[in-house]
Amino acid sequence: MEAIVLNAIDAPLTLQEVPIPELGADEALVELKAAGMNKRDWWIWKGQYAGLKFPIILGSDGSGIVKSVGSNLPESWQGQEVIIYPAAGWGSSEAHQSKDFQILGLPVNGCYAQYVKVKSDMLYPKPAYLDFKQAAAFPVAGLTAYRALFVRGGWQKGEKVLISGVGGGAGTFALQYALAAGAEVWVTSGNQQKLQKAISLGAKGGVSYKETGWAEKLQSQAGSFDVIIDSALGEGFADLVSLAGQGGRIVFFGGTAGNIPPLNGRTVFWKQLSIVGTTMGSPKDFEQMLSFMQTHQIQPVIDGVYPLAQAQQAMERMSQGGSKFGKMVLTIGS
Ligand SMILES: NC(=O)c1ccc[n+]([C@@H]2O[C@H](COP(=O)([O-])OP(=O)(O)OC[C@H]3O[C@@H](n4cnc5c(N)ncnc54)[C@H](OP(=O)(O)O)[C@@H]3O)[C@@H](O)[C@H]2O)c1
Incomplete structure (x- = not known):
């Protein structure tokens, strides 16, 4: 598959060919249609984020279609349009995340790619009133x-x-x-x-x-x-x-x-x-957010949409601040 792989701090963000991830029994493979960009991706790119590791595929926000599922998951997930909860391991307290909390896109590979593998409990049905680009703008921010x-x-x-x-x-x-x-x-x-x-x-x-x-x-x-x-x-x-x-x-x-x-x-x-x-939110917060969005039909404010291959231009636009207003989104595939 093609992915934007970050090989070192400040390295150019270019497309590379990498293997499609192999699934564990509780994981699903999502064919991504869009990835949202966050300031976090910029901090990682510039080496100003804790726990850096390379190579890494950036990107915490994604939407797409479930391509395949691990052996423990119902096959009915296949073909579903999904939005991804951008982390794993929140834990049992609503007051704060657990020590095992991990955000997608570091330390595990994220969504600047054709495919991403995620734990099954990170998958939520994509709100029908949003297209893939709009859905990918929501998760982290x-x-x-x-x-x-x-x-x-x-x-x-x-x-x-x-x-x-x-x-x-x-x-x-x-x-x-x-x-x-x-x-x-x-x-x-x-x-x-x-x-x-x-x-x-x-x-x-x-x-x-x-x-x-x-x-x-x-x-x-x-x-x-x-x-x-x-x-x-x-x-x-x-x-x-x-x-x-x-x-x-x-x-x-x-x-x-x-x-x-x-x-x-x-x-x-x-x-x-x-x-x-405060930091991000629990799966319960995510569910409540999805419900709130749906009730109020909230459309994300999107500043710019770029193809995945132009991730670097998009990242530079995001970092400039300037006139940028709202989210930057990458489109993936046809
Ligand atoms: N802890 C978390 O879970 C979490 C989640 C999301 C984001 N963040 C962090 O929150 C920050 C914003 O993230 P983002 O994705 O929204 O970034 P972004 O799209 O790049 O926006 C940067 C923001 O900083 C504002 N800003 C810059 N200088 C400012 C100042 N002196 N006073 C007030 N506002 C100022 C800008 O306001 P104007 O453009 O209006 O001037 C803009 O809203 C980043 O540091 C990011 O790492 C943390």
């Missing part, structure tokens, strides 16, 4: 945003939401979910066009985090927030503490702009704030 907003953020009806850095894959899903649930949503972005796009999707307003005094400006327009979703950290994170209202929850799952800066601890305890980390 959609799941992360879902758990951040509803599970770890505990959003309740009537609460106001701020999405910081809305232009990324996870940020756009957080915006769409919060809007679909009926929240008043405000956003920040480093790019005016992205602010306008977010407003056209339904955000009430937004400011650029690059502008001096952005937090004061936002507060004067919007007041304070009950749930704040962030994936950047960095200096701007301290302003999120000022922007949170009494009992607010600041939920974060990435550190694109750095680490947590010094915070005003007195503000944190006086407002009874929760600063909450």
